[in-house]
Amino acid sequence: MKCHHCDSQATVHLTQIINGQMHKMDLCEACAQEKGVTNPDNLSIGNLLDENPSKVDASTASMTCESCGTTHQDFKKGGRLGCEACYHVFRPVLEPLLDGMHAGVKHLGKVPSRSVKKKSDDDSEELLSKELKKAVEEENYEKAAKLRDRLKKLQAKSSASA
Amino acid sequence: MFHDIFFSKSKSKVPKPCPIALSTRVRLARNLSEFPFPGRAESGQKKAVLSKCMSALGKVKPLLSSTSVELDELSELDRQILVEKHLISLELSQSEESGGVVLSNDRACSVMVNEEDHLRIQVLANGLDFSKVWKLADSLDSGIESSLDYAFDSQLGFLTACPTNLGTGMRASVMMHLPGLVMSKNMDKVINAVNHLGIAVRGLFGEGSDASGSIFQISNQQTLGESESAILERLEMTLENIVQQERLAREKLTEDDGLRLTDKISRAVGSLKTSYLIQSSEAMDHLSLIRLAADFGYLPEKFRALADRMFIEVQPGHVQLSAGKPIEPGERDRLRAKTLRKEFLRMPQLNLNAQVD
Numbered sequence: 001m002k003c004h005h006c007d008s009q010a011t012v013h014l015t016q017i018i019n020g021q022m023h024k025m026d027l028c029e030a031c032a033q034e035k036g037v038t039n040p041d042n043l044s045i046g047n048l049l050d051e052n053p054s055k056v057d058a059s060t061a062s063m064t065c066e067s068c069g070t071t072h073q074d075f076k077k078g079g080r081l082g083c084e085a086c087y088h089v090f091r092p093v094l095e096p097l098l099d100g101m102h103a104g105v106k107h108l109g110k111v112p113s114r115s116v117k118k119k120s121d122d123d124s125e126e127l128l129s130k131e132l133k134k135a136v137e138e139e140n141y142e143k144a145a146k147l148r149d150r151l152k153k154l155q156a157k158s159s160a161s162a
Numbered sequence: 163m164f165h166d167i168f169f170s171k172s173k174s175k176v177p178k179p180c181p182i183a184l185s186t187r188v189r190l191a192r193n194l195s196e197f198p199f200p201g202r203a204e205s206g207q208k209k210a211v212l213s214k215c216m217s218a219l220g221k222v223k224p225l226l227s228s229t230s231v232e233l234d235e236l237s238e239l240d241r242q243i244l245v246e247k248h249l250i251s252l253e254l255s256q257s258e259e260s261g262g263v264v265l266s267n268d269r270a271c272s273v274m275v276n277e278e279d280h281l282r283i284q285v286l287a288n289g290l291d292f293s294k295v296w297k298l299a300d301s302l303d304s305g306i307e308s309s310l311d312y313a314f315d316s317q318l319g320f321l322t323a324c325p326t327n328l329g330t331g332m333r334a335s336v337m338m339h340l341p342g343l344v345m346s347k348n349m350d351k352v353i354n355a356v357n358h359l360g361i362a363v364r365g366l367f368g369e370g371s372d373a374s375g376s377i378f379q380i381s382n383q384q385t386l387g388e389s390e391s392a393i394l395e396r397l398e399m400t401l402e403n404i405v406q407q408e409r410l411a412r413e414k415l416t417e418d419d420g421l422r423l424t425d426k427i428s429r430a431v432g433s434l435k436t437s438y439l440i441q442s443s444e445a446m447d448h449l450s451l452i453r454l455a456a457d458f459g460y461l462p463e464k465f466r467a468l469a470d471r472m473f474i475e476v477q478p479g480h481v482q483l484s485a486g487k488p489i490e491p492g493e494r495d496r497l498r499a500k501t502l503r504k505e506f507l508r509m510p511q512l513n514l515n516a517q518v519d
Contacts, residue, residue: 068198080278080323082202084195084313087321094325098318101326103360104387107319109330110300112307 003028065089066140125154181457181466182405183290184337184377187248188299191322191331192281195311199323200276208260208276214310215275219264222305224271224298233261239488242479245367248286252367253277271302278323279331281306290336290401292394299332300390319386329386334394336401337366341376341454342411343404345423349373352404360384361400366446366473375446375473380404416458424514427455434506439492440499445476452506460512472505 003010003026010026063072066089070082075090087094098105128151135144193199197211212232219225233241233254241255249269254261254277262275274282283306285299313321319329327333343349353363366377380401382393415423430451433440449469456466474480481494484501 068202070202078201079325080201081199081325082323083198084193084321087315087318098325098328098386102329102384102386106317107315107329107386108389108392109319109332110303110390111316112312112314112320113304114307114311 002026006030063089063093125151128154181453182339182408183401184339184470185248185286185288186291186295187284187286187335187337188292188295189333189335190281190283190299190303190320191279191327191333192283192303192306192320193313193322194280195313197280199279201278201323203276205259211280212260212262212275215273215281216262216264218306218309219273219275221309222302224302224305225264225266225273227267228264228271229267230264231262233257233263234259239479239482243483246474246477246479250274251277251282254282271298273302273306279327290398292334292398296334296390296394326383327385330388330390330393332385332390332393333381334397335379335381336397338378338380338401338404338408339376339450339453340378340404340408341450342408342415344373344376345415345426346411348407348411349378352407356380356400356404357383359396359400361397374443375450377446377450377473412454412457424512427451427460428512431455431506431509431512434502435509437499437502439495440502441495442476442478442481442498445498445502446473449473449476455512460514461509465509468505472502475501
């Protein structure tokens with residue numbers, strides 16, 4: 001049996017049961033050491049990500065958060081994200097993990113009062129055009145296009161109601 | 163199956179205060195919007211977060227009379243003592259820059275800054291009391307939020323550095339003394355059973371710590387997909403069942419092998435009274451038996467309180483604190499034994515005719 005990470009002979013065979021689902025992984029001595037498999041409690045969810053590489057689209061390998069610089073590789077290794085924006089960037093790889101990690105995938109708890117207010121502020125014309133200007137200056141055209149569309153929609157809405 | 167018992171709601175009411183539960187804690191993980199999480203932040207950003215948070219925290223009601231400390235100002239020993247008192251985490255104690263903590267003067271609230279997340283809001287109380295602890299944590303959190311913008315997503319809840327804390331960002335835990343389950347070798351079964359329910363069992367000092375003194379920290383593992391009250395209710399139900407299992411295990415131990423148990427307790431008394439060198443883990447195991455003896459009525463109630471106090475006092479940092487300086491492990495063992503001899507000198511004979519708890 002070959003190691004999941006390199007081509008060496010696998011000597012460590014790990015089985016974890018998470019929420020009733022069995023996950024198996026075979027590793028060589030060196031990779032097991034590196035991943036901290038000797039203490040299964042410390043296994044990061046990043047390791048779980050690695051369990052089935054075929055499931056992870058090749059395009060996700062090059063994912064990087066532009067806001068903080070966290071790469072998909074960083075997340076796989078440490079199991080931690082770098083900033084708020086990471087949650088948008090890594091959503092596709094994160095979502096399948098959340099299902100096994102938590103009781104559900106939708107937040108049902110406390111909602112901070114300012115965030116409710118902030119959300120409506122986010123959609124204000126002034127803020128959007130400011131963000132648009134910034135995105136253009138940063139030559140982040142993908143973001144700029146999205147902001148332009150949101151701004152157009154908002155302007156159409158306000159002129160319709162006016 | 164053994165763990166099936168944890169699915170049914172127990173009918174018997176657990177009396178409060180419950181000597182099996184030592185303390186209750188609720189911790190909330192929060193991050194500021196617009197700043198990278200501490201693990202990704204640059205030096206300047208961490209400093210900015212620290213000063214923003216420290217000034218906001220000082221204005222919140224439960225923290226009006228509080229002590230604010232930056233970790234840089236603390237010696238290694240000071241940090242260790244705060245960890246042993248459960249006021250800061252091991253992770254924060256190892257912080258290299260811009261770590262901070264605000265402690266309310268009654269020590270019930272502690273807010274860590276730039277730990278794994280920007281803010282770790284923690285409320286502690288003696289015994290088992292989730293409603294009181296959650297209420298205070300909730301109001302503290304709302305107070306902080308009134309002047310700081312949190313990173314929040316309507317789908318994922320509070321955004322945290324580690325996705326295992328998403329949603330409520332809440333970890334609720336109870337420190338439990340479970341010598342009956344340990345001695346009857348049932349603890350592994352309990353751990354397996356509660357793990358299936360999304361509940362984690364750790365040692366006295368959290369992740370990676372051992373279970374000396376038969377003290378375990380039992381907490382919710384899942385934070386997303388349930389409301390805070392649902393999480394607390396489920397955890398409390400499991401805890402009630404664990405308390406019941408512990409009671410049964412104690413009863414069985416006294417019925418099946420009472421003499422061995424008496425012998426163990428008596429030897430613990432002897433060791434505490436007569437040792438000249440003692441390591442913290444050995445001391446904790448003896449203290450655990452003193453606590454159990456108090457639960458059984460073999461020793462007056464005040465010895466449970468003494469054992470609880472000594473659980474902390476025998477920790478390496480606290481031994482050095484009483485010495486007034488950092489000292490080597492061998493010397494610590496000598497000082498620890500000396501303190502214990504003094505504290506337990508006047509311990510009475512075990513009253514073995516007492517009614518079992």
